[in-house]
Amino acid sequence: MGEILEMVEGYENILVLGCGTCVTVCLSGGEREAAILAGQLRIWGKKEGKNLNVMEHTIQRQCEKEWVDEMRGHVEKADVVLSLACGVGVQLVAEMYEDKAVYPGLNTTFMGYPVEHGTWLENCRGCGNCVLAHTAGVCPITRCAKSLLNGPCGGSQNGKCEISKETECAWQLIYDRLKTKERLEWMNSYQPPRDWSTAGDGGPRKSVKIEEVVD
Numbered sequence: 532m533g534e535i536l537e538m539v540e541g542y543e544n545i546l547v548l549g550c551g552t553c554v555t556v557c558l559s560g561g562e563r564e565a566a567i568l569a570g571q572l573r574i575w576g577k578k579e580g581k582n583l584n585v586m587e588h589t590i591q592r593q594c595e596k597e598w599v600d601e602m603r604g605h606v607e608k609a610d611v612v613l614s615l616a617c618g619v620g621v622q623l624v625a626e627m628y629e630d631k632a633v634y635p636g637l638n639t640t641f642m643g644y645p646v647e648h649g650t651w652l653e654n655c656r657g658c659g660n661c662v663l664a665h666t667a668g669v670c671p672i673t674r675c676a677k678s679l680l681n682g683p684c685g686g687s688q689n690g691k692c693e694i695s696k697e698t699e700c701a702w703q704l705i706y707d708r709l710k711t712k713e714r715l716e717w718m719n720s721y722q723p724p725r726d727w728s729t730a731g732d733g734g735p736r737k738s739v740k741i742e743e744v745v746d
């Protein structure tokens with residue numbers, strides 16, 4: 532909250548912008564959370580004796596231009612937009628409303644899935660050279676603390692990673708799963724160093740879907 536207050540300092544018309552997709556499912560940046568943050572800002576404004584106009588609005592997706600364009604009327608009334616989307620959404624809103632101050636209202640951590648209610652586990656870094664076919668569906672880039680591609684380091688103890696007794700050793704998981712599938716020989720298949728050139732010549736990667744022509 533301290534960081535957010537620093538971002539909105541000096542602005543009177545604040546739009547808290549929720550996103551209706553991933554961050555809604557993650558209970559961090561949907562309509563409900565936008566309403567909570569807007570309420571906190573109003574209370575803070577009253578306490579500080581500031582004349583704040585805190586608005587709230589949620590769109591279906593902040594990562595698609597069509598949705599971001601549709602909320603133009605809401606953005607025009609604001610001096611600053613606090614986006615509760617992931618970093619992708621914040622950047623698109625900032626790009627489409629260049630004359631507005633657009634700041635992140637939450638901290639994007641990772642891509643993952645809920646392992647239990649309220650707990651998420653990172654399991655893919657979108658590296659572009661997926662090795663899951665050789666690692667029995669366990670990502671060593673993400674789940675091994677050292678992102679090792681060719682087997683474990685020497686630190687694994689009782690199936691746990693040397694960084695923490697709470698963390699599963701990814702390579703132990705890979706070994707166990709390959710064994711179950713009678714594919715242990717895959718442990719010997721060499722994975723070359725990552726080909727970071729798939730990220731282009733540096734900078735963001737781009738993905739283009741080629742439409743199929745049907746006769």
Ligand code: SF4
Nearest residue numbers: 655656658661662670
């Ligand atoms: S290897 Fe891991 S990080 Fe790379 S695409 Fe596959 S799951 Fe994602």
Ligand code: SF4
Nearest residue numbers: 675683684692700701
């Ligand atoms: S103990 Fe396992 S998960 Fe941890 S760094 Fe070593 S190989 Fe990776």
